[in-house]
Amino acid sequence: MQPLIFINLPVRDLAASIAFYKALGYRRNPQFSDETAACIVVSEVIHVMLLTHEKFMQFSPRPISDAHASAQALFCLSAESRAAVDERVARATQAGGTADPTPTQEFGVMYGRSYEDPDGHIWEVMWMDPATIAGEPASS
Incomplete structure (x- = not known):
C-alpha cells in the first residue's frame, strides 16, 4: 500500500472551506468528517484535513499562525x-x-x-x- 499524505489545515469557517475545496473538484470523505473537521480527497494518496481552530489545537500546543500574514x-x-x-x-x-x-x-x-x-x-x-x-x- 502506498503511504497516504494528510495535510492538516486550521480553518476559521469549516463550511466555507469545504465549499472552496469542492469547487476545485475535490470530494469530501464523510467517513473522516464531522462538525469540527472535513477530510477532502485530492487524490488516492493526498487528503486535506480541514480542522476548526479548536480541533486543530487538540493536535498542536503551538499557536495557530495567520496564514495571511506568515x-x-x-x-x-x-x-x-x-x-x-x-x-x-x-x-x-x-x-x-x-x-x-x-x-x-x-x-x-x-x-x-x-x-x-x-x-x-x-x-x-x-x-x-x-x-x-x-x-x-x-x-x-
Whole structure:
C-alpha cells in the first residue's frame, strides 16, 4: 500500500472551506468528517484535513499562525499541462481564493502558478515537461 499524505489545515469557517475545496473538484470523505473537521480527497494518496481552530489545537500546543500574514509551508500539486495550471488557478479564484500570491514560475520545462485559499494557505500548481521528468534532454 502506498503511504497516504494528510495535510492538516486550521480553518476559521469549516463550511466555507469545504465549499472552496469542492469547487476545485475535490470530494469530501464523510467517513473522516464531522462538525469540527472535513477530510477532502485530492487524490488516492493526498487528503486535506480541514480542522476548526479548536480541533486543530487538540493536535498542536503551538499557536495557530495567520496564514495571511506568515507562511509555514507551501503545498505544490502537479498538473498535466500548462493550461491545466491556469485552469486550476482560475477555478480557485472563482471559488473565492486569491490568484498568484507567489510569483509565477516560468522556466521553459517547468511552469507554475499559485493560489491562496480563504484562510491564506498557499497552494502551488506546477507543470513539468514530461520528457524532463523522464530524464530526457529538454526539447527546444
